[in-house]
Amino acid sequence: MQIGIPRELKNREERVGADPNGVSELVNSGHTVIVEEDAGLGSGYTNQQYINAGAQIGAVGDVWNSEMIIKVKEPIESEYQYFKPDQIIYTYLHLAANERLTAELLKKNVTGVAYETMVGPKGDLPLLFPMSEIAGRMAVQVGAHFLEEPHQGKGLLLSGVPGVRKGKVTIIGGGTVGMNAAQIAIGMGADVTILDINANRLAELERIFNGKIHTLMSNQQNIAKSVKEADLVVGAVLIPGAVTPKLVTEDMIKSMEPGSVVVDIPIDQGGLFETSIKATTHDDPVYLSYGVVHYTVANIPGAVPRTATEALSSQTMPYAVKIANEGIVNACANKTIATGVNTYHGSLTEAAVADSLKMPFADLREILLKPEFS
Template identity: 60%
Template structure:
């Protein structure tokens, strides 16, 4: 199979879908790889690195013209021109909050495989995990930055100093993102509270941090009180394939002190705050609602492209090699992970959570293969 790697064009998206080591793996598996020129430069990989690994360097149209295209982020509107029947697109899709992209994929009969819906037998999301780890850790760093006065924040140091009250970091969701955010926040010296609806997750966090993190069941009352008392709130809730639930109301935000910060990590799935009305970019990352700073960049790991690219390639390329060897139909039949990742197939929407979020017809992939 011929595999194309376009350069990411989202604002300040500096990751690339494959490392030279990933190219070597695909080439050894019998695939040919075409990488768009300068696609990996900011992530630390030159065109020559890819050539040495066995790829060819091409323009954007040629990269998109291959049998399968591997990306990092969802295609932007200017890239829809490359869609065509038979194209296999393998990337983060986040379709539940993106009707135009969903409709474009369906109209063009693209087979689109989303990293974020590839579910392991134990219910985990292995292709989402490394980016969730990065996003969770960075969310605390970013929130700490915007708490500084020069960014409009309340002028507090996350870890404080002896004799002065610590900042209160509230993390909503105790999954991979929340766990990693808690690690960094606690390490920086903050007072940390994690809310979740799953008692097993709360117990795991309590054990992980030996009781140093406050755990609370996530109900309306606990959310209201925790958000009001927080200096920094991190949204870390994900429902695979579905639009994110709006857990934090506008009234809760109004109860926060001016200059407080919220970081809405699942903004690419719609976000969990009523007041995060739109995604932002690294060029203009925040906006203020009721005196509270809202950070809503949809591709946080793009700020650390070397780390993120290396981590992403390690988990995505083995499945790309299997698709390249077997073709998407046989690969989906043979591997449940790939099966669960197929969001659109031959003009039909095959991810139920996306269909329900967008109120579009759902077609079970098992009846189509």
């Protein structure tokens, strides 16, 4: 199989779909890999490193003229022209908030395999996990930065100093993102509260952090109180494949002190705050709403591309090799790969996406039983 690895085009997105080690795995499995020229430079990988791994270096058209494309972020509109029937695009797709991309994948009969909906044997999300770790840790780091007065914040140090209160951090969602955000916030000396709908998870987090956090059940009353009192709110809720619920209302944002900061991590799934009106970029990361600083960058881990690429490639490559070796139909015998297939032969095969976009859903298992696919 010919596999293409294009350069990412989103603002300040310097990650790349595979590092040289990942390319080597694909080449050693008998596949041809074409990497777009300079695609890896932002992550610290030279063209020569990819050549040494067995790849060819090509122009964008050559890369996209491949049977399988491996990316990091969803294709943008300028890349839609390269879609072709039966092509596999293996990347973060986040289709629930992107009707245009969904329509293009369906129209061109592209097989879209989304990292974020791939479910592991234990019910985990193995390809979302590494970026969730990074996004959670960075959320508090950037939140602390924008709390500084020169960056439109209220001029507050999260750790406080002796005799002065610590900053209050509210984290909505106790999964991988929330846990990693809490880890950094505690390390900075903040007063941390985590809200989640799962009482068992909250108990587990209290044990993990040895009582250094406050935990609350996630309901409208507790969210409203915690948001009002917070200096920094981190939105850390993700429903795989679906639009993120708007758990923080406009009135809750109005109740916060001016110069407080919110970081909306699931903005590429629609965002958790009603006032998250747009995804921002690393070049222009924040805007004010009711005096509250909103950080809504859709590719937070893109700010640390070397770490992020290594972490992501190590998780995506085993599945990429399996898809390339067996083809998508046979590879779907692996349930993790099957759960990643969002579009196939003009059908929308991810129920949560179909529900979010109010589009028809088709069961992938039933499609693959048809004679033409068996």
